[in-house]
Amino acid sequence: MNGGPILTVSGVRKDYGRTTALAPVSLELYPGELVVLTGPSGSGKSTLLMIAGGWETPDDGEVKPHPPLPDVRMAEQPWEHLGVVPQSISLLDELTIEDNLAFAARRTGDADVAGLLAALDLTHLAGRLPGETSRGEQQRAAVGRALAAGASLVLADEPTSHQDRRRGALVLDVLRAAADRGASVLIASHDPVAIGRADREITLG
Numbered sequence: 001m002n003g004g005p006i007l008t009v010s011g012v013r014k015d016y017g018r019t020t021a022l023a024p025v026s027l028e029l030y031p032g033e034l035v036v037l038t039g040p041s042g043s044g045k046s047t048l049l050m051i052a053g054g055w056e057t058p059d060d061g062e063v064k065p066h067p068p069l070p071d072v073r074m075a076e077q078p079w080e081h082l083g084v085v086p087q088s089i090s091l092l093d094e095l096t097i098e099d100n101l102a103f104a105a106r107r108t109g110d111a112d113v114a115g116l117l118a119a120l121d122l123t124h125l126a127g128r129l130p131g132e133t134s135r136g137e138q139q140r141a142a143v144g145r146a147l148a149a150g151a152s153l154v155l156a157d158e159p160t161s162h163q164d165r166r167r168g169a170l171v172l173d174v175l176r177a178a179a180d181r182g183a184s185v186l187i188a189s190h191d192p193v194a195i196g197r198a199d200r201e202i203t204l205g
C-alpha cells in the first residue's frame, strides 16, 4: 500500500432501539484499493457505509479521515474528496443526467464527464432528467456522479444491484479504474462479480 490509510473506522457500533444495526467493527481503507463489504442481509453494510460517509452517527467508536482527505467531519467532505453512491441513489431530479455529474465536478477543472457517461453507457441519456430514465440508468448515473470529481474516497452501496451483467461490468470497470488511479473504493455488495474484482473482502455478521 502507498503509505497510511485514508480512512480509519474504529469500534463503530449502531443500534436502533433494541435492534443491533451494526455490531462493533473496525477497518482501515487505503489509497488504491477496491474493497468489498459483504455479509448477510441485515448485517449492517448500509449502516456502516452511512456512518463512514458521515450521514449517520455511531453509538460508539469513531470515523477518522486522513490526508489526502481534509481533517473535517465526513459529512462536510466535498465531492472531490468523497464520492458516494447511496442505496437510495438520490440524483438531483431537476438536473439532467449529464448535469448531475457536472454539478458534482463543478469545482474541479479537468472532469471528464463525457468520458464517464460513455464508460457507463449513458451518453444517449445525457440530456434526460433522472425521472425519465430507468432505475438501473439512474444507478449508473449515481456511480458517474460519485467519480466525476476524482474523489479520493468512494463509498458505494450495492452499485450493481439494478444492472444487467454487461452494465454491471461497466460499473465495476469504472470503480476499479478509480482504485487504480489511487482512490480508495469501498462497495457493499452481494454480487459475486463485484467480489471477484475486489482486492479484499470485509465480511460483517
Ligand SMILES: Nc1ncnc2c1ncn2[C@@H]1O[C@H](COP(=O)(O)OP(=O)(O)OP(=O)(O)O)[C@@H](O)[C@H]1O
Pocket (backbone or CB within 6 Å): 016, 019, 020, 021, 022, 039, 040, 041, 042, 043, 044, 045, 046, 047, 048
Ligand atoms: N432506521 C432504522 N431503524 C430501525 N432499524 C434499522 C434502521 N436502519 C437499519 N435498521 C436495521 O439495522 C440492521 C442493518 O441494516 P442495514 O441496512 O445496514 O443492513 P445491510 O447489511 O445493508 O442489509 P441488506 O444486504 O439487506 O441491504 C437491519 O436489521 C435493519 O432492519
